[in-house]
Amino acid sequence: MSKTRFIVSPDVLTVKVVVAGPGGVGKTTLLKRHETNSYIPAVSTVGINFLVMDQEIGENIVRMAFWDYAGEDRFRSLFPGYCTGSSGAFVAFDTSRIQTLSEIPEWVRMIRQHNDPNIPIVLLGNKIDTIPEDQRDLISESAGNFVRQNKLSGYYLCSAKSGEGMESPFSHLGILIIENKKRKGQI
Ligand SMILES: Nc1nc2c(ncn2[C@@H]2O[C@H](COP(=O)(O)OP(=O)(O)OP(=O)(O)O)[C@@H](O)[C@H]2O)c(=O)[nH]1
Ligand SMILES: [Mg+2]
Numbered sequence: 001m002s003k004t005r006f007i008v009s010p011d012v013l014t015v016k017v018v019v020a021g022p023g024g025v026g027k028t029t030l031l032k033r034h035e036t037n038s039y040i041p042a043v044s045t046v047g048i049n050f051l052v053m054d055q056e057i058g059e060n061i062v063r064m065a066f067w068d069y070a071g072e073d074r075f076r077s078l079f080p081g082y083c084t085g086s087s088g089a090f091v092a093f094d095t096s097r098i099q100t101l102s103e104i105p106e107w108v109r110m111i112r113q114h115n116d117p118n119i120p121i122v123l124l125g126n127k128i129d130t131i132p133e134d135q136r137d138l139i140s141e142s143a144g145n146f147v148r149q150n151k152l153s154g155y156y157l158c159s160a161k162s163g164e165g166m167e168s169p170f171s172h173l174g175i176l177i178i179e180n181k182k183r184k185g186q187i
Contacts, residue, residue, distance in 0.1 A: 012054070013187065014063040015177050018083045020107040021092035022100045023071030026126040029160040030092065031066055034170055039161050045070040048082060055174040062174045064088075079107075084114045088177040089121045090169070095139050095157060096130040101146060108150055116184070120176035122169055123147055123155035129162040 019027045028042035031051050049068040054061050067086070069079055083089075089111050093100040108121060125143050128136065136157065143155040153176050158165030181187045 012061050012063050013178075013181075014065060015087035015181075016085055017064050017066050017088045017090065017173065017177075018086040018111060019066055019068045019090045019092065020079070020083070020111065021071055021090075021124075022094070022103045023073075025071065025092045025094040025097075025100055026160050027071065027090070027092050028068055030090075030124060030126055030158070030166075031068055033160040033163060033166060037163070039163075044072065047075060047078075053170075055170055057171060057174045057178060060178070062178065064170070064174065080110055080114045083111050086111065086115050086119060087181065088173050089115075089119060090124055090173065091121060091152075092124040092126055094127050095125045096127045098139070098142065101125075101142065104146070105150060108152070116180075118180060120153040120173060120180055122173050122176070123152050124169060125155060125157040126160060128157045128165060129159040 021027055023044060028045055028049055032040040032042060035051065035053060045068060047070055051066045051068060052063060054063050067082060069082055091104050091107050093104055111119060111121060123143060125139060131139060140157060143157065147155045154172060156165050156169045
């Protein structure tokens with residue numbers, strides 16, 4: 001399972017994926033890391049960024065159109081309109097600022113309210129490169145509890161800087177989106 005070059009075919013399933021979470025947690029930088037396999041620190045997003053990437057899943061290609069929404073408070077009121085029509089979502093927090101995890105329920109609430117309430121949502125705990133090895137289990141436990149309590153689809157601790165933990169979240173979300181669409185008889 002890997003991302004591929006674009007394939008021009010009417011059979012390619014295109015899905016909208018919203019990326020949400022507090023400002024500065026690294027959403028845009030995570031997408032750039034996935035796209036380029038390198039660390040390109042982003043500047044704070046103004047409104048929204050778009051990025052389209054093809055994800056190979058088994059024998060299928062899923063074209064994921066990422067709607068990378070600014071986390072700053074001043075943009076919050078427009079989020080419901082922008083997140084509508086999503087097939088999946090990433091919500092991200094910053095492991096070096098654990099209080100950012102407590103802001104995630106609000107993003108999840110808005111995403112569920114304006115989409116299929118069963119939309120797959122995967123939690124990303126970014127900047128794990130800043131956390132010493134002996135403290136990572138604690139963060140992993142907090143993220144795991146959070147996922148269970150908020151009925152999310154899973155979580156990954158990762159780093160856009162070092163690239164660790166970046167192998168699986170995109171293919172995992174792609175698989176969940178396909179499964180959900182099959183369940184609903186949309187494909
Ligand atoms: N140490 C470390 N720093 C990171 C990592 N990812 C991002 N950063 C830093 O965090 C800053 C903010 O990252 P952004 O990608 O702009 O964050 P964002 O969530 O898109 O922020 P908004 O667009 O304001 O919502 C970057 O400029 C980097 O300096 C990471 O994995 N590790
Ligand atoms: Mg951004």
